[in-house]
Amino acid sequence: MAAVDVTNRGALPNPDVGTYEEVNRDILKVLGRPGKGWWMLFGIAAAGVGLFLACWFWQIYKGIGVSGLNAPVGWGVYITTFVFWVGIAHSGTLISAILFLFRAPWRQAIYRASEAMTVFAVMTAGLFPLIHVGRVWHAYWLIPYPNDRFLWPNFRSPLVWDVFAITTYFTVSAVFFYLGTIPDLAAARDHARGLRKRFYQVISLGWRGTDREWHHFSKAYIYLAALATPLVLSVHSVVSWDFAMAIVPGWHTTIFAPYFVAGAIFSGVALVITLAVPMRKFFGLEKYLTVKHFEAMAKLCMLTSAIVLYAYMTEYFLAWYSGEPPERGSFWNRVFGHYWWANWIMLTCNGLVPLMLWFRRVRRSISALFVISIFINIGMWFERYVIIVTSLSHEYEPWAWGLYRPSIVEMGILIGSFCWFGFWFLLFTRLLPPVAIAEMKEVVPPPMRGKETES
């Protein structure tokens, strides 16, 4: 037979991993008994989830007045954090679907973790509209259902588009994530014993790795990737239209969709780096998550950072060029007004700090990347804060201007949302193989007998 080319799917050959058995051994060992460090982190995350729920219940009990939301700033930390987490979710689908279709050579090792991140980030983001609406028991009004007067939601409203976009995104990314893990869950099943084996038996759906399963599976995976690719670009565009469709100065521009999508990928890849660095260290995955992988992600950050910075500059330029006093005033207020500090944090973290990535030495230093990725995460949260809060606080009429200060409850929910995300991610690292076993085997040379037996 013809020599099997290992790079047939554009994969980066991994010289550190020799055999298929080694992949199984190295990755399934992560699913073993968790250590003290994991329990400590899990404890912190669980406590944070407690804080999150406590703050939310307090708000439900007392009313939305316990937040700092008021006229004119009706959207504050909740919507900022919602957009932040939706943005975080984007890199997972980018890495798993778009880079899959483009046959990017470095995605195999990292995509499972980033896909998990996507699912948990959408789960986190999805809570925020519920928190924000105040009377959460009426949240189902967002969903079109035949009520007793046959009154339907207004499909011309971007907020209704958002309901469709986010629920579709959550469903599709969860399905995509789960489908990809099935062969690896089967590997875990064959490796595990006792109660764990039963658990994997059920969730692996009886996968056996037959030709029939693989044939349809690999095709279905391509089609799902092809559907997820336009979806990922559409979701943050729809989120951006929540703003761009309103006539608020600072929101009402056509660049919002590409600007938000680039920002989403920027922040998402940064969070993948933030999570992958400790994961690699604690679980001994240095062989799999190599410097090359981190360098590739750093390049993605570099590119999207440049797009985001360009979008900032375009916004300032167009505000000036439009000649509209409210538009000009809004942007002047961003840079020199009451929220100047938020704007400068945003510009420093998203524009200035990532410039260091242009140096190869920085891109190849994992500790430097870890620090930069945290800066980016902070910067991207502030970007949404700047867009939402400063624009609303400084609209058309000077007598309608006002300030907003987040309350303790809002800060508690913000901190709690990170813990809620961490809670699920920590569970993920112990229950599901955190690196895709079957796909990693594609970058390992297949075992060959090498004899010509053609008859």
Place this chain on the structure above:
Amino acid sequence: MIGARRRQGHSGFFALFEHLDSTIDACKALRKAGHKRFRAYAPLPEHHLLEEGLAKKHSPVRVFTLAGAMTGAATGFAFTTWTSLDWPLITGGKPLMSIPAYVVIAFECAILFGALSTVIGLFINAGLPNFRPMVAYHPACSDGSFGVYVTAPPAEAEAVKELLGEFEPAELREDPEGFDV
């Protein structure tokens, strides 16, 4: 408990291979000898095995994807249009049927329906979930080895055994009962 599907009057042969090329060659030889209903096992989606060894071509899953996506788009358009006409209420001076706005809903529904029907298509075609007993399976097939499972009536049993043995399997198991897998 669901039972395994027996293939009456057949015995089963499971050959475990350590090498990819011998698995591919064994599959080719089996096909040449006229065996159609045999299974190959692999720990990864190995394209050479599927395409060269087993001559797999298109998968009907794509029909499910297309049909799902088109149904979704049509549903999205139909639903938004129908609800706006069901209770005509002009908001923001926009036309009752604002097609550009409804594109967003139709698009999201197309993706959602397309993805879900792809999964249904996969489950139907690949026979998942499969909670029948794991007969004709070897746990090494999710680790580092490949496998081939053939059933044969008693008259052909010796020939199949010989054919599989030619490719030096690490293990050749003979079950008195053959199964449909």
